[in-house]
Amino acid sequence: MIMNVLVTLNSTYIYPLKVMLKSLFLNNQEDYFDIYIMHSRLKKEEILDIEEFVQKHGSKVIEIKIEEEHFANAPLILNYPKEMYYRLLAFRFLPNLDRILYLDPDILVINSVRELYQLDMDGYLYAAANRNSLSTTTVNKIRLKPYNIECYYNSGVLLMNLELQRKYIIEQEIYDFVKKYQWKLVLPDQDIINALYAKLIKSLDEMVYNYDVRKYKSYKYSSKGACNMDYVINQTVFLHFCGKKKPWKSNYQGYFHALYKHYEKLTFHQTPIVS
Amino acid sequence: MIMNVLVTLNSTYIYPLKVMLKSLFLNNQEDYFDIYIMHSRLKKEEILDIEEFVQKHGSKVIEIKIEEEHFANAPLILNYPKEMYYRLLAFRFLPNLDRILYLDPDILVINSVRELYQLDMDGYLYAAANRNSLSTTTVNKIRLKPYNIECYYNSGVLLMNLELQRKYIIEQEIYDFVKKYQWKLVLPDQDIINALYAKLIKSLDEMVYNYDVRKYKSYKYSSKGACNMDYVINQTVFLHFCGKKKPWKSNYQGYFHALYKHYEKLTFHQTPIVS
Numbered sequence: 005m006i007m008n009v010l011v012t013l014n015s016t017y018i019y020p021l022k023v024m025l026k027s028l029f030l031n032n033q034e035d036y037f038d039i040y041i042m043h044s045r046l047k048k049e050e051i052l053d054i055e056e057f058v059q060k061h062g063s064k065v066i067e068i069k070i071e072e073e074h075f076a077n078a079p080l081i082l083n084y085p086k087e088m089y090y091r092l093l094a095f096r097f098l099p100n101l102d103r104i105l106y107l108d109p110d111i112l113v114i115n116s117v118r119e120l121y122q123l124d125m126d127g128y129l130y131a132a133a134n135r136n137s138l139s140t141t142t143v144n145k146i147r148l149k150p151y152n153i154e155c156y157y158n159s160g161v162l163l164m165n166l167e168l169q170r171k172y173i174i175e176q177e178i179y180d181f182v183k184k185y186q187w188k189l190v191l192p193d194q195d196i197i198n199a200l201y202a203k204l205i206k207s208l209d210e211m212v213y214n215y216d217v218r219k220y221k222s223y224k225y226s227s228k229g230a231c232n233m234d235y236v237i238n239q240t241v242f243l244h245f246c247g248k249k250k251p252w253k254s255n256y257q258g259y260f261h262a263l264y265k266h267y268e269k270l271t272f273h274q275t276p277i278v279s
Numbered sequence: 280m281i282m283n284v285l286v287t288l289n290s291t292y293i294y295p296l297k298v299m300l301k302s303l304f305l306n307n308q309e310d311y312f313d314i315y316i317m318h319s320r321l322k323k324e325e326i327l328d329i330e331e332f333v334q335k336h337g338s339k340v341i342e343i344k345i346e347e348e349h350f351a352n353a354p355l356i357l358n359y360p361k362e363m364y365y366r367l368l369a370f371r372f373l374p375n376l377d378r379i380l381y382l383d384p385d386i387l388v389i390n391s392v393r394e395l396y397q398l399d400m401d402g403y404l405y406a407a408a409n410r411n412s413l414s415t416t417t418v419n420k421i422r423l424k425p426y427n428i429e430c431y432y433n434s435g436v437l438l439m440n441l442e443l444q445r446k447y448i449i450e451q452e453i454y455d456f457v458k459k460y461q462w463k464l465v466l467p468d469q470d471i472i473n474a475l476y477a478k479l480i481k482s483l484d485e486m487v488y489n490y491d492v493r494k495y496k497s498y499k500y501s502s503k504g505a506c507n508m509d510y511v512i513n514q515t516v517f518l519h520f521c522g523k524k525k526p527w528k529s530n531y532q533g534y535f536h537a538l539y540k541h542y543e544k545l546t547f548h549q550t551p552i553v554s
Contacts, residue, residue, distance in 0.1 A: 114541075232529070237540035238548060254507070262538040265512035266389075273513060 005035050007121050008104040010164070012042040012090040018050060020252050021109040022057055023264070026271040028113040029061040035118060037063040040104065042090045042097065044070040068097045079179055081186045088192045091159065092178055095169040102167050108160035110250060112243040112260070112267055120163060120213060120241060123206070129172060130197065131163040131206040133214030157205050159194040161214045161242050172204070215240045218247055220259040233259075280310050282396050283379040285439070287317040287365040293325060295527050296384040297332055298539070301546040303388040304336040310393060312338040315379065317365045317372065319345040343372045354454055356461045363467045366434065367453055370444040377442050383435035385525060387518040387535070387542055395438060395488060395516060398481070404447060405472065406438040406481040408489030432480050434469040436489045436517050447479070490515045493522055495534040508534075 009028070013021055028037065039058050041051065055065040075086050075093075091106055098104060105121060107113075123131055135158050178196055182189070189195045197205070208214065211223055211231050223231045236243075243263075249256050251264035284303070288296055303312065314333050316326065330340040350361050350368075366381055373379060380396060382388075398406055410433050453471055457464070464470045472480070483489065486498055486506050498506045511518075518538075524531050526539035 233531075233536050233540050237537060237544050256508075260537045261508050262512065262535045263541055265508050266538055266541065269512050 005118065005121075006038060007035060007117065008038050008040060008098075008101055010040045010042065010091075010094055010098075010104045010106040011109060012087055012094075012106075013109055014043065014045055014087070015047070015050060017109045018046075018054065020250070021054070023252065023268050023271045024107060024109050024111050024113065025058060025061075027267045028107075028117070029063065030267075030270065031113055032116055032118070035116075038066055039063060040066045040068055040094075040098065042068040042070060042094060044072075044087070070097075077176075077179060079183045079186070081182065081189060081192060084189075084192050089178070091162065091193050092173075092196060093175060094164065095166045095173065096175075098166055099170075102165075104164050104166060106159075106162040106164060107242070108244065110245040111160065112245075112264060113241060114237065114243055114263075115239065115241045117241055120208070123163060125163065125165040125168070125206065127168075127204070128206040129165055129169050129201050129204040130157075131208050132157040132159060132197075133161060133208040133210035134158075135210060135214075135216070156198055157194070157202065157207075158210070158214050158216075158244070158246075159191075159197050160244050160246070161208075162197075163206075163208075168204075173201075211235075212240055213242055215243050216246045217243055217258055217260045280393065280396075281313060282310060282392065283313050283315060283373075283376055285315045285317065285366075285369055285373075285379045285381040286384060287362055287369075287381075288384055289318065289320055289362070290322070290325060292384045293321075293329065295525070296329070298527065298543050298546045299382060299384050299386050299388065300333060300336070302542045303382075303392070304338065305542075305545065306388055307391055307393070310391075313341055314338060315341045315343055315369075315373065317343040317345060317369060319347075319362070345372075352451075352454060354458045354461070356457065356464060356467060359464075359467050364453070366437065366468050367448075367471060368450060369439065370441045370448065371450075373441055374445075377440075379439050379441060381434075381437040381439060382517070383519065385520040386435065387520075387539060388516060389512065389518055389538075390514065390516045392516055395483070398438060400438065400440040400443075400481065402443070402479070403481040404440055404444050404476050404479040405432075406483050407432040407434060407472075408436060408483040408485035409433075410485060410489075410491070431473055432469070432477065432482075433485070433489050433491075433519070433521075434466075434472050435519050435521070436483075437472075438481075438483075443479075448476075486510075487515055488517055490518050491521045492518055492533055492535045 011021060025039065041054065051065070051067055058065045070090065075089055078086060078089055080086065094104070094106070103125065105117065120131070125131060135156055177200065181196060181200060182192065210216070211227070215223070215236065243260055245251050245264070251258065251261055252268060286296060300314065316329065326340070326342055333340045345365065350364055353361060353364055355361065369379070369381070378400065380392065395406070400406060410431055452475065456471060456475060457467065485491070486502065490498070490511065518535055520526050520539065526533065526536055527543060
């Protein structure tokens with residue numbers, strides 16, 4: 005089947021984006037993807053380079069170039085570029101699509117995304133993984149009061165019900181929220197989704213759909229050993245390299261470092277793999 | 280090109296053998312392999328199963344069934360089966376080959392073996408990696424006295440010059456050595472090769488050709504950072520899962536656990552990979 009994938013990025017993330025896409029293609033070989041790239045500052049040759057890479061794997065790139073006038077009314081917060089709104093308002097630029105899967109570029113896709121993509125989204129704006137640590141939820145509940153935050157979703161993997169979003173999400177409501185809470189926002193887009201739409205987010209299992217690679221031991225422990233390395237490699241779909249240290253940079257350390265470098269090699273250095 | 284690979288095993292190692300072979304095939308796709316399987320106790324259906332697996336990847340299995348009479352004169356040491364002699368005396372069973380690459384089954388082959396296979400072996404019986412830690416060498420020097428052990432080679436990866444071995448290695452000399460030193464032998468085949476033939480072993484860089492996965496930090500440190508994860512994934516040919524804990528068993532932990540499980544999945548669970 006053909007699936008829609010959304011990414012939003014600037015030049016510094018092209019390198020990991022390719023690794024993410026390579027892992028998506030390699031582990032979903034019976035499917036094809038329309039890759040929507042939302043950006044404002046990529047150069048023509050950068051887009052061409054990504055296009056060529058994606059086409060080589062049988063999929064397609066659709067560029068969505070965002071111009072200054074597109075977010076003319078959007079309030080800006082110190083240190084956060086306008087890109088913070090792209091994920092939230094993507095539906096404006098995708099009038100003909102019903103659903104799309106947003107993915108951060110610091111992800112490895114290590115199993116089939118088909119089951120997630122076909123999820124029943126009836127009545128939900130998003131599907132996302134709930135980072136269900138008690139401490140995070142409590143902190144965010146206080147931080148984003150009076151919004152009733154029952155749990156805190158990570159927005160690195162977001163399956164979007166665009167049809168419902170077009171009916172339900174009011175742009176000005178987002179801007180009003182940002183103006184009012186700007187000094188409290190830590191990860192603005194993620195905070196906005198959680199504060200305004202948490203009740204309309206379908207909860208996904210984070211160990212399958214948004215596995216924080218820093219938490220290998222804690223996942224294994226909290227699942228009583230069930231979420232071991234075997235489970236992760238065979239069941240987890242998205243390995244999310246959360247945090248400041250990134251596996252494509254030097255001095256990274258982590259349980260999935262070798263695996264990341266392996267996909268990086270397949271992306272940039274190797275001749276085609278045939279079985 | 281076609282290369283000869285030797286493995287010696289019993290039933291319990293068929294599982295990791297397949298993972299090792301899968302990684303060999305995947306990372307050497309321009310080459311073909313004749314896989315020589317030396318054994319005495321594998322069942323007919325086990326050999327057929329390996330044969331089918333190897334043929335599916337375009338390579339070939341040659342079975343060398345060892346019968347009781349083949350090592351009639353060989354002394355036995357407590358706890359060590361006669362398989363300890365297979366690697367040492369393989370040349371007897373391979374009369375038409377010039378060279379062969381012996382590989383332990385607890386190895387992942389993550390880059391091309393071609394350069395190693397084409398190594399100039401003139402005047403050398405073996406090529407092997409020198410585990411150059413000072414402490415190991417000193418212990419072995421004392422343990423295997425009066426043999427002049429300058430360094431201690433690991434016999435998990437052994438490129439064999441069969442032509443020279445046929446001329447040089449005297450079976451009875453090995454048996455005499457075993458009788459004399461049996462109580463001192465820890466890893467008999469490896470000890471024998473080191474004690475009797477160390478001067479005729481061509482030394483290989485262990486970080487490339489016999490990377491002990493337990494030593495990631497110490498390799499990185501001793502190479503002043505050069506042998507980092509990037510180096511390993513792109514330059515190292517053989518990742519050797521030395522030690523009692525094995526990555527295909529539960530409760531394993533290590534830097535290359537995820538990578539091993541990845542290859543394990545490709546071996547047993549996945550549909551063919553095409554680029």
